[in-house]
Amino acid sequence: MNRFIILMYHMISKPESELEIKYACPPDVFENHMSKLRHENFNLVSLKTIDNHINSGAAIPKNAIAITLDDGFEDNYTNAYPILKKYNIPATVFLTTGHLGASNNWMTKRGFPLRNLLNWDQIKEMSKNDIIFGAHTVNHPALPELDIERAYQEIKESKKTIEQELGRECNYFAYPFGLFSDQNRMQVRDCGFSLACSTRSGFNTAARDPFLLHRIEVYGNDPWWKLKQKMTFGINDASYSFPIKYYASRLMHRFFHEDTKP
Structure with a gap:
């Protein structure tokens, strides 16, 4: 079973x-990636x-990688989009629909600099490419901090807005801050999404919960x-020492496991 990232x-x-x-990846670093x-x-x-692999059983190539960008910053258009086109790389941008054409004020309240978000003209151009x-x-x-009805409206209305503006189905969702409850997961499913992305690190296979x-x-x-x-290694935090610690841990586990066999 092929795994993907x-x-x-x-x-x-x-x-x-x-x-x-x-959270801010300079364009030259992004292009190098x-x-x-x-x-x-x-x-x-x-x-x-x-989606086709998990939900329809279609094949997926080995070493498959998908690119996603969260929130919908304007620099996804001005900086990321030309690079993605240059290398012919598909990507998915998860939009915070109530702030499009405006700013990231949910972040500025926590001390982050003011950043512009995409507008619909930019989104429509990117959607064609x-x-x-x-x-x-x-x-x-x-989402887990909201009451059930308000959380449902946040999920449902974001999908509805994107579909109305782009004239096509919006099938994919990402949980803000990576936070969700079992109820939120079911709401995403019930709203008609086919996949949802968390912020949990690791690999995926066709056996993975499509809403996680x-x-x-x-x-x-x-x-x-x-x-x-x-x-x-399927991790979020990398370091020079991590591979040494990882393989040493595996070696020790194997040694003690073999040593305890009857």
């Missing part, structure tokens, strides 16, 4: 504060390919070696 980015810009370092992914032994696929748009709620709330897909978070300051290590 979903990568998660946010802003494709230089960070403007310490808070943004984790995309170039390496395209020219090394990886197959860049869309969430539609993953291999970029899929998924829903990320209307206002980017922590795992993603690997790409930090803004990740050089290629860190991203490659994350993809190798």
